[in-house]
Amino acid sequence: MARKRKGAPVHGWLAIDKPVGVTSTRVVAEIRRLADAAKAGHGGTLDPLASGILPIALGEATKTVAYVMDGAKTYRFTLAFGEARSTDDREGEVIATSDVRPDDAAIAAVLPRFTGDIEQVPPIFSALKVDGERAYDLARAGEAVDLAARRVRIDRITLLGRPSADLAEFEVACGKGTYIRSLARDIAQALGSVGHVAVLRRTACGPFDESNAISLDNARALGQGPALRAKLLPILTALDDIPALALTEDEARRLRSGLPLALERLAFRDPVQAAAGDLTVKVVCDGRPVALGHCAGGELRSLRVFNLETHSSGEDDVDHA
Numbered sequence: 001m002a003r004k005r006k007g008a009p010v011h012g013w014l015a016i017d018k019p020v021g022v023t024s025t026r027v028v029a030e031i032r033r034l035a036d037a038a039k040a041g042h043g044g045t046l047d048p049l050a051s052g053i054l055p056i057a058l059g060e061a062t063k064t065v066a067y068v069m070d071g072a073k074t075y076r077f078t079l080a081f082g083e084a085r086s087t088d089d090r091e092g093e094v095i096a097t098s099d100v101r102p103d104d105a106a107i108a109a110v111l112p113r114f115t116g117d118i119e120q121v122p123p124i125f126s127a128l129k130v131d132g133e134r135a136y137d138l139a140r141a142g143e144a145v146d147l148a149a150r151r152v153r154i155d156r157i158t159l160l161g162r163p164s165a166d167l168a169e170f171e172v173a174c175g176k177g178t179y180i181r182s183l184a185r186d187i188a189q190a191l192g193s194v195g196h197v198a199v200l201r202r203t204a205c206g207p208f209d210e211s212n213a214i215s216l217d218n219a220r221a222l223g224q225g226p227a228l229r230a231k232l233l234p235i236l237t238a239l240d241d242i243p244a245l246a247l248t249e250d251e252a253r254r255l256r257s258g259l260p261l262a263l264e265r266l267a268f269r270d271p272v273q274a275a276a277g278d279l280t281v282k283v284v285c286d287g288r289p290v291a292l293g294h295c296a297g298g299e300l301r302s303l304r305v306f307n308l309e310t311h312s313s314g315e316d317d318v319d320h321a
Contacts (some may be wrong), residue, residue, distance in 0.1 A: 007038035011059035015213035018054040052202030063304045064238035071206030077186045084194035088123045088181035100131030101165040102194035110190045114158030119149040152178040207240040243271035245281040250283035260299040
């Protein structure tokens with residue numbers, strides 16, 4: 001008996017605006033089904049209580065997920081003063097209280113402490129592993145969870161407003177691995193109070209933001225097949241910050257086959273001519289993705305090759321991103 005087909009070769013990205021109350025895993029599974037895609041992944045988990053940009057990779061775009069995971073992210077969140085919660089968000093149990101309500105000047109004074117490279121202890125209710133077990137599983141079982149501080153990067157944090165004395169709204173631009181729940185917890189403690197995240201929304205994840213996202217309801221309304229696939233963003237959207245190197249058809253064929261190309265033959269092409277030392281490039285041919293490549297030791301070698309079928313890809317133009 002022939003093996004049942006498990007989806008079509010659909011390639012590209014969809015930036016889904018995830019609503020509150022649904023897991024990232026569920027959204028990925030639903031989009032994969034709606035797009036009838038053989039393969040899917042995402043560029044960074046959002047908690048069920050968080051809304052916002054969830055980039056979903058389909059087909060060969062999954063080979064670029066790591067570049068989105070490593071990219072910068074922007075969040076808006078509301079810090080609720082006065083209650084510390086076990087999960088550092090509104091879902092958890094109250095574990096401490098405080099009557100301290102800092103004013104705007106006090107908040108502004110402590111924010112520089114949380115800008116740049118900082119040490120941050122992740123929430124105990126997180127997916128990090130402790131002796132092979134998820135931290136949130138241990139915490140839910142009532143076991144003590146001791147997580148080491150990690151170095152994270154906060155590029156910018158801004159106080160946006162104060163809906164009330166109990167609440168403060170912020171926008172933060174940060175790097176990989178930053179926990180906004182920990183940031184809110186630590187800001188409150190630095191102000192002599194306690195607090196937790198009441199509202200959390202991701203407004204940008206790498207090159208994906210509210211301008212190129214569609215809501216989950218919109219994706220559902222488009223239904224299965226071509227209408228949703230028409231919303232696909234190219235694979236190369238995820239590689240926006242990586243320089244593009246154009247090859248001829250023959251050169252692209254050699255690289256796809258695993259053969260290196262001599263850099264001296266490519267020396268006068270952008271970006272090779274401007275490179276000093278090692279260089280990662282997105283390799284294209286006639287505007288279509290060929291591979292992720294690495295220039296070093298006088299050679300260009302492929303890191304990941306994109307195996308595309310033209311009729312089912314979101315790739316129309318290398319500059320589309």
